[in-house]
Amino acid sequence: MAELLFGLSANRRILAGLLVNLLSSICIVFINKWIYVHYGFPNMTLTLVHFVITYLGLYICQKMDIFAPKSLPIRKIVWLALSFCGFVAFTNLSLQSNSIGTYQLAKAMTTPVIILIQTTYYKKTFSTKIKLTLVPITLGVILNSYYDVRFNLPGTVFATLGVLVTSLYQVWVGAKQHELQVNSMQLLYYQAPLSSGFLLCVVPLFEPLTGDGGIFGPWSFVALATVLFSGVVAFLVNLSIYWIIGNTSAVTYNMFGHFKFCITLVGGYVLFHDPLSLNQALGILCTLAGILSYTHFKLMEQEEETSDV
Secondary structure (H helix, E strand, C coil): CHHHHCCHHHHHHHHHHHHHHHHHHHHHHHHHHHHHHHHHHCHHHHHHHHHHHHHHHHHHHHHCCCCCCCCCCHHHHHHHHHHHHHHHHHHHHHHHHHHHHHHHHHHCCCCHHHHHHHHHHHHCCCCCCHHHHHHHHHHHHHHHHHHCCCHHHHHHHHHEEEEEEHHHHHHHHHHHHHHCCHHHHHHHHHHHHHHHHHHHHHHHHCCCCCCCCCCCCCCCCCHHHHHHHHHHHHHHHHHHHHHHHHHHHHHHHHHHHHHHHHHHHHHHHCCCCCCCCCHHHHHHHHHHHHHHHHHHHHHHHHHHHHHHH
């Protein structure tokens, strides 16, 4: 991807990066769901495969001078690596246990939780308009979950834990990047192998090693190839996020995320025949309205801050 992007003009590079991110972000959800539904591949092992391939991809990137590694003290990123394990594992378990629609809307709750964490523990303030946008986001998620015919307790627990750990991870990533003066790829370069080590220690305790559904079970070539492909796609998601934010802005990436949000929801109902009631549709529209309002007000505030400087 790097050679392709570097060989294009600036606008075409950004367009290519957006296209790679669009395809990889949507594909990773559908591929993982396909792996869970059709192969029953163990969740934590799949997460471990993603971490290992991400590290190998980053190793190749630094050899190609796409980024320069920076030496980091391991003790400074231990909790970050643990939260990385938790957020990927729990969000994958949420995807495995819920419909794609409920999975996507649950992820939208990350924004309110991040604001709550930053307000409570980091004493950060947010405008009333920003706080009010959290009402339709939360209401829409509750409305969708209440009328989801596939609603189940394990799925709700995994979705809730996924939101909490993801929110902590995103807050800590920002704090660690500022504290250690590194970009996201430099941080992930150390974080991915450390997270892989943690998962390698606990996977045998929670998932069978042999037999049907075991880590070393009788998997078909197609199943293993699909798992490896999902790891490559997961790496492309991380790489393209870095590319987009580095060449445009975090706001551009978030705005682009709304488009992916809608496509993924539609794809879930088309490809996996997820049931959709009128009340669920209203919940989705309510959440989407809240997300768009949040981005709009956030963009306005950033423009005002820039003009005041």
